Amino acid sequence: MFDLKEIVKELAGIVGQEFVTIAPEMMQKYAIDGTAPKIVLFPGNTREVAEVVRVAYRQKLAVVPWGNGSKMSQGNRPERLDLVLGTSRMNHMRDVDTSNLTITVEAGVRFRDIQARLATEEDRCYLPLEDLTTEADDFVCSDRSNSGCFLPIDPCCSDMATIGGVIATSSAGPRRLLYTLPRDMIIGVKMVTPKGDIAGAGGKTVKNVSGYDTSKLMVGSMGSLGIICEMTFKLLPLPEKMETVLVSFDSFKGAADLADRILGTTLLPAAVTVLNAAAFQKLQNAACSGFRPGSF
Incomplete structure (x- = not known):
């Protein structure tokens, strides 16, 4: 057994006291099929994720990454659940390069906010943006030269799913008929391994042929190979009419x-x-x- 108070103190030193909790109501909120965690925390960047995972590895804690929870009912009930690592604070769009048709985002960014960031007002009829929040509305581009493209992934629960969750579960909807699957759009990934090392694969170059295409290995991995922290995708121009x-x-x-x-x-x-x-x-x-x- 581990000393819960000591671990919480150590984790609070990494992510901040306000971003780690052992409150019973939060444990129930982040329970998976009736199995509640002992700690819930929210790191703010990849470095903090790595430090948290190192502590978990040293203390032999069972860790589950959590985006927005829309797919947490999939798979078997966890045998152990010590720590839930939420990605909601990792919600930054690191690089939006529409001229080269690429975008780099953190795992906690909601899928529909990515589409909103890329869309102009006239593009909205082509994208699932009817119920955007005020926060998402702020992402809409006003300059057509900086938009006119989209990320052609069609996940279920697209209004609430985080992009990290979409990739971890390989979520794809009806439009995969034309636009294929998430693994065909991801070209780069930054992740934290189970031992707490930061690893990367791929990059911004669409025609990147150097070495193994490890980024695609993370698609559908369900958090079993590491915690996805940052992804780069190739974009496509929006169709002229739909x-x-x-x-x-x-x-x-x-x-x-x-x-x-x-x-x-x-x-x-x-x-x-x-x-x-x-x-x-x-x-x-x-x-x-x-x-x-x-x-x-």
Whole structure:
């Protein structure tokens, strides 16, 4: 067993007293499948993450990185959970280089805030930015020459997911049909290993062919290989125009047949989704659409 008070004191010396807690209500908030941690803390940068992990390694603490918690129900229940390391303070966009179509961000940046930083007002109709917070609104570019591109990843829970969580879980949605998966967009990563060493791979160069492409190894790793602290992605220009087509069918077979036929043509849509009536009704209620679906 470890001395909780002594460890908390040591960790507070790294991240600051106000960013480490053992309060019972916080332990319940950050519990995973009923397993509550003993300590929750929020480092502010990669160096602090490394120092925290070194302490955890020395004390043999079980550490779980936590972005915004939208995917924490995935996987098995943890056998041990001593320390939750939240990335919410690591929310800086380090380098936005739209001329070279790259962006470097910290793990705690929300996905939709990245899109908002890249978008102009006229781009918003193409991106999931309807419910942006005031903080996210501040990211919107006013100069078209500094925007007009986006990060073509389509994760679920995109309004709350952090980019570190998206990469750690390899979260991808319907638009992966055209824009592929997160591993195809990441070109650089900075992480902290289980022993507390800071390691990096890749960089800002899109055509980087030197050595192993270790950055892609972190995609879908679920925190098992280290804590992702910073990532560099390649961007794509926004399409000049984007449309959504809704088609109603009387049977599932009819909808599936059309989807197959579309995929067999030279027309490659960003996404093709087949929904039954119940699922579409929920979307219709959420979007206040006037479209009337058939049975499927």
